[in-house]
Amino acid sequence: MYFDIGANVGKWSIANLRNCDTIISIEASTLTFNRLQTNTKIYPNIKCLNYAVCDSNEEYVSFYISNADTLSTLNEQWLNSETSRFYKYGTYQETKCKTIKLDTLIHTYGVPDLIKIDVEGGEFEVVKSLTKKVNNICFEWAAETNNITFDCIKYLINLGYDNFALQFKDDYLYRPTEYTTANNIIERLKSTTPKKDWGMIWVK
Numbered sequence: 001m002y003f004d005i006g007a008n009v010g011k012w013s014i015a016n017l018r019n020c021d022t023i024i025s026i027e028a029s030t031l032t033f034n035r036l037q038t039n040t041k042i043y044p045n046i047k048c049l050n051y052a053v054c055d056s057n058e059e060y061v062s063f064y065i066s067n068a069d070t071l072s073t074l075n076e077q078w079l080n081s082e083t084s085r086f087y088k089y090g091t092y093q094e095t096k097c098k099t100i101k102l103d104t105l106i107h108t109y110g111v112p113d114l115i116k117i118d119v120e121g122g123e124f125e126v127v128k129s130l131t132k133k134v135n136n137i138c139f140e141w142a143a144e145t146n147n148i149t150f151d152c153i154k155y156l157i158n159l160g161y162d163n164f165a166l167q168f169k170d171d172y173l174y175r176p177t178e179y180t181t182a183n184n185i186i187e188r189l190k191s192t193t194p195k196k197d198w199g200m201i202w203v204k
Contacts, residue, residue, distance in 0.1 A: 015172035028052035052097035055128035078121030101129035144194035
């Protein structure tokens with residue numbers, strides 16, 4: 001079983017069906033969630049949930065829906081900060097989304113083999129909702145938000161994760177063949193180019 005956090009319209013989930021028997025696909029944006037349901041309705045082993053995964057104890061949190069659905073986020077600075085590659089990329093509006101924690105998902109559905117997190121600058125909010133080491137995790141990074149990535153890495157180290165791998169750009173079926181230390185990953189990320197470099201961090 002996999003968790004697809006930030007499933008968007010379901011492309012990653014559909015591509016990874018060959019690797020597991022069930023995928024729990026979670027998308028916060030209501031509009032995008034409707035497309036996720038439509039795209040995955042023929043796949044009975046994809047279960048779609050409409051939540052913002054984060055560590056908030058509130059039932060609802062602010063969520064920023066972009067007119068480019070792949071950019072919707074918990075982190076408003078992803079859309080309005082001059083340091084972001086998506087600054088003035090389009091328009092967005094604030095809404096409220098129901099929350100759920102990774103701990104709650106694990107309690108409800110069991111421990112996944114992989115948690116994939118792609119939530120447009122909100123990765124640390126997701127990671128913080130996990131309080132115990134489980135299996136593999138991968139989460140998106142972007143060079144201009146290395147501070148968020150470093151916070152995620154430090155938090156995961158405290159949970160007991162000690163093997164890290166760096167992926168550049170997007171490949172839904174990518175799996176690392178070699179892992180290294182967190183420090184090596186951090187030093188490599190420090191040399192990346194803001195608004196250009198991005199990818200996924202793999203952790204186990």
